[in-house]
Amino acid sequence: MSDTSYVRTEMLEQREPPASTVGVIGWARANLFSSALNSVLTLVALGFVAYILSALIPWTFQSVWNAESLSECREIMIATWGSTHGHACWAVINDRWLQMLYGFYPSHLYWRVNLALVLTLAALAPVLFSEKSPRQMIYLTLAYPFIMPWLMWGGSIWNPISAAVGFAIVFFGTRHLTAMTGSLIAIIASVIAALLWWMAISAPVVAGLSSVIPIGIETVQSREFGGFMLALLLGIVAIGVSLPIGILLALGRQSDLMIVKAICVGFIEFIRGVPLITLLFVASLLLNVFLPPGTNFDIILRVMIMMTLFSAAYMAEVIRGGLAALPKGQYEGADSLGLNYWQAQRLIIMPQALKISIPGIVSTFIGIFKDTTLVSIIGLLDVIGFSTAIRADANWNGIYWELFAFIAVLFFVVCFSMSRYSMYLERKLQTGHKR
């Protein structure tokens, strides 16, 4: 028997994969040039990107930062690069950026706006990153709705305190009266007491306290508000207030109570059927007509009310989607545990429904924040209103790319962070299995 063998007895040496399937080349073959059509698409896209970048990069970086007017900008461009084409004149931003951010807010009080912004972030932290922030910060979040308006508008410190006292009355009244009278009567009684306090008692008390202990900061009129600050202010208020209202509207729309349901459906469909600009017309022209004769309250407050209602209607639909997506077993399970309606909503239904609707809620937030720019149409000087004013200025007549790029970046940063946060939250709350 010969020892000729047709079966290999030792393993072959392991070889490197072909050079064309690994590394940069392999990646490019798989992702860029996998077929003829793909290669054409890649070349077209590469050409497009190269064209855009070759125009954008010199425009952005070979630019003029210090000039008094567009004509001076152009003189500098001619002197430096020999042409005015393809160079940005950032001097306009350098000249007006404070105005575009703060409007006509008094410049020695900018610290108050900045502090309010810092406070906003601090107050949001316990809500957004609940497990990473200290528990005590939640008190700041509770105080924030009173501190922020006071910082922005100024005035006596007793105003926010008296507003807070009303809520304190509701909170402690409900807590202590419940034992004596039962929960429903306790709630009604304390709400009436709080309303009495706000409507009748607080004004003379504040006046008295302000004359005895005049602690306060300089008042800023609403007409001095403007710029990107106004967009942030309107956005924060509309977002913060519309979520609870939206939840209530969604519950109303899902409820068995026919009349409540009809009211909610009517409200939601009406608001969603008309453009925001018509609601802003109502705010600027009609709201005073609807209110008792002689009422004349602030235009920014009126806009805030309308934007909140607008956003709440959209929010309600998003949350209704989440409610509808919950399996019926969850509702029945809550019932079988003997929970009452509000307990079931708070402990079982809402946590799940809100989790499902996070993407929709955040895109409604982003939408309402972008829609704050519409106030420029009813004459408030927000950042787009300022861009129009600057373009009408003789010094800067004819400039537009730089202004709009600046505004676009401002909005992009805020909106993009919001959408990224929603993705983070979705991942964090993900409890199911993922493929």
Add this chain to the structure above:
Amino acid sequence: MSTLTDPPKESFRLSMLIYDTRYRSATIQAVALIALMLGAAWLINNTLANLNTLGKTISLSYFTETASYDINQRLLDYDSQDTHLRAAFIGLLNTLLVAVMGCITATVVGVLVGVLRLSKNWIVAKVMTVYVEMFRNVPVLLWIVLAMAVLIESLPSPRAFRGENPEATMSLFDSVAITNRGIYIPEALFSNSLGNLSLFGESSMRFDVSLDLIAILVVLIAGFFVSSKIRQRADRIQEETGDRPVVWWQRLAVVLVPFVIVLAVLGFHLGYPELKGFNFKGGTHMRNSLIALWLALSLYTAAFIAEIVRAGILAVSHGQTEAAGALGMRSSRIMSLVVLPQALRVIIPPMISNYLNLTKNSSLAIAVGYMDITGTLGGITMNQTGRELECVVLLMAAYLVISLSISLAMNWYNNRVKLVER
């Protein structure tokens, strides 16, 4: 021995209205209804009192007064001697015009971008991602104002087209003039025109419909009808015999031949824009405001539609594609016969709300001076007559009617294509 007894027959007590679940809902609803009616009464009372103080009454008589302002972009005839009602009507048509144009472009661009974003080609997918994020995260008003500024500031003025060596020339074989006053495109003219069909006489709602257009439409619709009959016949033959007759040229011919004949009979030719003096004459003039609004709205909405299309395609489970592949279908067939029909069911409902959003966003026309219904009824008419209440209420009613009609129509379509489950 049974211990069951009838439940105690209590007499009705007032507290049962709150504590007994049988009556509580009625109580809550009664309270809500009373509160709603009180609130409405309060608002109406305030409104009447305020209007009384201002010396105004609620009436729509201003509608018949002369509007005395011009609308430069319009679909029907209008001059400043017409009534406010006519102006509002022209504005409404302008709203619909930009909404329809915007919806079509947004759908085309959006579907293309959405599909390309799913492409395996890395760079194409990234470019599309940048487009989507850029447009979604910046306010639409900014895009509208920017588009208007670019059109006005960067395009050549009509003067640049003059002279022996003009700085600017017309594009597309000298048929389209792109200037900073708008775009002039060729218009369709008929030398043997059938004339116009005037609806509603001389009233404010008068509506001239070109009979030529009707004739062309009738011929086209008839052509498509016959063509679909030919397809059905081919389908039937295929089912009976297994062979499909080649019918594409018949189907093309029954649509095209009558169409070309009717165009020839009507004497169809194009009217080109020409430079006369300082401006272009002839052709159809699309103003900057219309183009800016149309471009900005379409590109903005397209970014949202792209995301919807992408989500819809991703929602079709991978098993469907693999099963179709196992049956031996080509990838284009898999897309058109398996993936898209299922994806459409996910895509259509959010698509409806995006069309609605585009229509509502078209009210931002007022920022660039396009005279849509917000610009006429809610703009100049309101300022001239000082009747804010009536104008805003009518404006809202107009948008409500548009929104509800779009959602009704699209819901009907959605119900037709949606998956019928057991």
